[in-house]
Amino acid sequence: MKKNSFSQLINSKLTNVHFLILWIIFHVGFLIFFGIVYFSNKGNIFIDADLFNMFPKSFNEESVRIADEKLTEITGQNVFIIVANDDFQNAKKTAENVYEKLLDDQINGGKNFDSISLYQEFGNFAEILSSLKKYKYNLLDDDSINLINSSPETFAQNAIMTAYSPFTVLPLDNLEEDPFMIQEKIANNYISAVSSSGIAMGIKDGVLATEKDGTWFILIRGILSKEGASLASKDNGVAKIYEVCNSVENYGSRFIYSGTPFNSHESSNSAMKEISTISTVSLVAVILILLFVFSSPVPILCSLGSILISIITAFIATLAIFHKMHILTLVFGTSLIGSCIDYSLHYFTHWAGNKELSSGKEIRKHLFNGLSLAIISSAVCYIILMFAPFNLLKQMSVFSISGLMSSFLTTICIYPFIPLPQNKREVKFLNIIKPVKNKTKKKLVGRIAITAMFVFSVGTIFIFHNRFSIKNNLYKLYTMEGKLLEDRKETVEITKYNPTCWFIIRGNNENDVLVKEENLCKKIDSHSDKKIGYISTSKFIPSQEHQKKSREAFKKLLNIADLQYEALGFDSSYTENLKKDFESTEGEFLSLTDGSVPSFITNLISTAYLGELNGQFYTVVMPNLVENSDELKSLVKDENDIFFINKMSDMAQDLDKLTNMVFIFFAGAYILMFVILKLFFTWKQSLKIISIPLLIVLMTSAIFTIFNINLEFFSVTGLILVFGLGLDYIIYMIENEKDKTLKTKTLEPFATLLSFITTVISFGALALSSFQPVHLMGLSIFIGLTTAYISTMFYDRSL
């Protein structure tokens, strides 16, 4: 047989030293690779705990996806600290204490915040508008333009009426330069744009505040820096906020925290706790098993060493390739403990108990085929995941392949150097595996059992077919709890600000994108009767097209300027000055690209204007609070350059697509594995082996339908991983059956049983996770592996 000759060739030509060199090349190679990547990226390699990054990237057009990612990057690092107190002054004093302490930290070298603000300057419109004086003729709103075009006299009369009205936003001392009071109009438009574009809080005593049911709420806003948002650091921005708020004099105030970083911080902390728990449980279980079975420190120390090396290798390989690693990859990665130990268990079972093998080299030679096929089958499945358009899967794939490969190499390259035990060679509890006397009866029972498993799973799926669905629901995957949930609810109640969906507008240049945005805003206003508040760029910086229209309209007012001045008690000489001023601003446009926009506006629209990305311009229109997203979506169904983004719903749909895609990958891996198996085994053996993944999928689906659990992305991903690991058992057993040279046949089934127990313990621990994606993945792996082991036992003919 080809594989036997290949195996014999490797084992006869290569010495232990050759294998050692191979092990060093593999591990040192990854270490050098990591070092190069680390230094070339100036240490910018990190653990990513952003919840949204746990989900696949949108299937939207690449350019829109980039724009959406930029938006998420901007908004995802916003933090809101609300100080609540029955007394406004006490709330303000507390807010000032927090603000000053956070600011002090920044001044003293802290790098947690890009910005932090408490005091609001948007109170003095006269000062603000003086910086826009040059553009005043360009900034009339649609209603004013329409009124001027239809009746300039009415517009002029309204201006005089405003001058006589009880209160005006701006002082009247600019009347000789602005007889039509267009600056008053612009100020009013800006006020209404500001009030409808953000949180429902007003400026009181220089801070953003609101009162509800006798309690005052004051807002401190911050944007975390990259360092501040880093969850790998214990002194990150969120930790700093908690530390400051807990230590300042608070005058009986309480704090309400809101923003994605607080959720990420919480989930990261709980994920870290889970990693510790899962690792501890798995390690303790493994140590106990090894201690009971081998009664020697050597297998324990070597296996733990192998696990440690595997995880470090997997960790640096993933970081080196992706430059970042999601926290979920790490959680999943810890379960590798169970898989990595498999190879060690097989080796040390023979090392401790197989008297027919007299050296490490002989043990390697005996195990080489089985272990090689096991790692090939696992690697094939994991490599398939590399083609999924989703970084988390790719990371898991690299983590698993590199970790398992390291463990495999340690087993075949390093372990043979370990001297065999000098005393009697025995494995405790080996007698629980007993050869069967009546092989015909065993064969019959096996066939009936396998058939029963197929019938049960297919029948269950048939009976409960209504419950069988591939559907993802993101709201079920991550649920806020405790204070975070309460704070979130209270923040939405206070601020009336909870943007859940938005429009991304694309244009060839600034003017183009703003024209499209203005059209969209008109649609939203007319659809909602101006009841939906939103942030948009064009409300503050109209398109050039709009600015030209505004100037054209103003020309009509110039024609009646004489009369207007007269009505206001000025002589007509002022008209000439007005005309000269108007002409002097010809060709001047307020534009973000030109940099002519004052900073208070750019700050206001920081989340709305994304600017130029890959040669195209993007803006965002973000409603404050949406009750019916489908209605908003329908407004742009015929638009090519306006995209409606509803992150949760879009991601669920994308996950559905990806889940189906993973099933296709599964089918691809299935066919590929069958071809590979056929190279090494007979038709009958190959069919036997390849029937196990099918049984795994059917049984897992059947159990999920019984308990009414949707087959969703993370459980299906779990199945792919089981595919990689579940084939190992049957391969070991068939190799054991084929090997006619050894008399001791119970060692291999015993090693397989130990493998199953350790693997199932580590994945079983995942199923206990409170984090839904981890829980579902762990559950499907647990069911899948159990099915794989039980069916392997019924297929086994080696004993």
Add this chain to the structure above:
Amino acid sequence: MNLSKKLFMSFVLLCTSIFLFAQSLTLNSVCNSLSKNAVTKGNFTQTKMVNIAKSSREFKSTGNFLFCEKGIVWNTEKPFPSTMIISPTKISQTNPSGETTIISSGNNPTLGLISSTLTGIFSGDISSLEKNFNIEFSADENSATKSWKLNLFPKDENFSKAIDSIFISGNFKENVAELENIILTEKNKNTIKYILENQTVAKELTEDEEKLF
């Protein structure tokens, strides 16, 4: 009762009366008196003095007003009709063609301050006045109709950028306070003067008035 005791009691009574008399015209008593009227209506004359190009210009208008707990209605009749309604949360202005502009008072601090000041005075909520202003109160009790003056200087930095002071004066005829003048001085020394006349009080708003808020 001996003489010294009688003298002492007389002294105590005299002091008490002087004290009680002095207390009759305090900010508290003025606000308490004003707050007893649920609704106050009357006519106003508004004069805006605007400093333009080294000279000053005057914009005079007249109309009627309404003060109540829910806010203020400012109905200008001449020379151009318009209605402004100020409530604690919003300000709306309607022009003769029926076009209404609504502004949240939170986003217009000046108007928000005026609204909370006037509603503070009329509701007798002195503590809210003290939070927002440094207060100077004086009373003239020698004239036939006792008069009082209230000068308010904004504490808030943002407000003081726009408003220099609010001067309010009135009388205290027959122990009932009445508000007569309001002068709002802007930072640039422009002034808006309101003269309030022909005031009447009511216990509640009419149905039509209720609809305004």
